[in-house]
Each structure stands twice: as C-alpha cells, then as structure tokens.
Amino acid sequence: MNGVMVKWAGAVAEAELSEPLPRRWAHSQGVARRAAEVAGILGDDGELLASAAVLHDVGYAPRLAVTGFHPLDGARFLRDEHKADERLVRLVANHSLALLEADERGLRKVLEAEFPLLGDQRLVDALIYCDMTTTPDGEVTSVEARLAEITARYGADSLVGRFIRRAAPEILAAVGRVESALAAQPR
Structure with missing residues (x-):
C-alpha cells in the first residue's frame, strides 16, 4: 500500500513530528504499520486507514497545538493548511473515541460541529x-496493556485518565470487532 495519499500523509506527519516529538513520531509510524496489517479487511479504504494512522497524532506538534486537544488541532491543520480529504480529516478528528475526551475538555460541541463522526464503523x-x-515507542502491544500504560502515564484522576476509563469499554469492543474480522479472513 504505497498510494499517493499514504506517501503524502507520511511526509506531513514526519515533517511535523519527527524532530520536535520523536517518540510521538515513533508511535505514529507503529500505528501506520498496524494499519498496513489490517488494511485487507477494509478493501478500498485501506489507503485511507493508513493515511489516518500516520497522521492521527499530528495535532501534538508544538506549532499546531492551538487548543491543546490534539485531535481537533490536527484535523484543523489538515483541513485548513492542506485541504485534505474530508474523510481523512474526520478520522483524525475523531480517532480513538475523541468525542469522549472532547467532552471532558468542554470541546465536544466544537468537535461535533466541525468534524462529524464518520458513519463507517469498520474504519x-x-x-x-x-x-x-x-505503544508510545511504536511497538505492538495488547489493548489491555495500552489502556494501563495510558492510565499510568497520565494518572487515573487526570482528564485523560477519566477519558480513558470512560472510553475503555468501547475501545475493547472495537478491538474485538477488528480481531474477529481479521480472524475471519481467508489465510
């Protein structure tokens, strides 16, 4: 999967993350590798997934951090500076149940108004x-270990800790649905 959008997305993410946030860049690269592994269950949307995967954390880049909420900052950057594909921008804006974190931050209405959820649950x-x-270093891990790592890194009572606790059931369900789809693929 080396489509034009994927190459562009990788170049944008690298330019914004690799120097100021090398660990975040390593994570983004690892997420992109995972996307390449699961692209087969998405058919024609594999390239869109791979592009969103490498760009999902671009809003952490210091020069882009306007609101301090990386899904919103990243999506605005992709929309406003790059005129990126609308579905790509909406995936970045809403990745990993961002609406629940936006709720914790008082930004839910803003996120919903600017970047409505995609209707494609598979993506x-x-x-x-x-x-x-x-992992934050770009390695493969279990969803349970990742949830525990996020909670430990931010603290259970922090804004992110509260968000991840609220989001955990749906995160676990989403991962389960993907694992089931992967298991059902012909080998």
Whole structure:
C-alpha cells in the first residue's frame, strides 16, 4: 500500500513530528504499520486507514497545538493548511473515541460541529485498533496493556485518565470487532 495519499500523509506527519516529538513520531509510524496489517479487511479504504494512522497524532506538534486537544488541532491543520480529504480529516478528528475526551475538555460541541463522526464503523474501529495496540515507542502491544500504560502515564484522576476509563469499554469492543474480522479472513 504505497498510494499517493499514504506517501503524502507520511511526509506531513514526519515533517511535523519527527524532530520536535520523536517518540510521538515513533508511535505514529507503529500505528501506520498496524494499519498496513489490517488494511485487507477494509478493501478500498485501506489507503485511507493508513493515511489516518500516520497522521492521527499530528495535532501534538508544538506549532499546531492551538487548543491543546490534539485531535481537533490536527484535523484543523489538515483541513485548513492542506485541504485534505474530508474523510481523512474526520478520522483524525475523531480517532480513538475523541468525542469522549472532547467532552471532558468542554470541546465536544466544537468537535461535533466541525468534524462529524464518520458513519463507517469498520474504519473507526480499525483506527482505534491500530492506535490502541501500539505503544508510545511504536511497538505492538495488547489493548489491555495500552489502556494501563495510558492510565499510568497520565494518572487515573487526570482528564485523560477519566477519558480513558470512560472510553475503555468501547475501545475493547472495537478491538474485538477488528480481531474477529481479521480472524475471519481467508489465510
């Protein structure tokens, strides 16, 4: 999967993340590798998933951090500076149940108004799977270990800790749906 959109997305993510945030860049690369592994369950949307995977955390880049909420900042950057594909921008904006974190931050209405959820649950689930089975260093991990790592890193009572606790049941369900789809693929 070396389509034009994927190459562009990788170049944009690298330019924004590799120097100021090398660990975040390593995570983004790992999420993109996971996307390449699961692309087969998405048919023609595999390239879209791979592009969203490498760009999902671009909003952490210091020069893009306007609101401090990386899904919103990243999506605005992709929309406003790059005129990126609308589905790609909406996936980045809403990755890994961002609406629940937006709710914790008082930004839910803003996120929903600017970047409505995609109706394609397969794509949404696949991006959750890729993000939530990749460590901050870009290595493969279990979803349970990833949820525990996020909680430990931010603290159980922090904004992110509260969000991840609320999101965990749906994260686990999304990962389960992707694992089932992968298991059902002919080998």
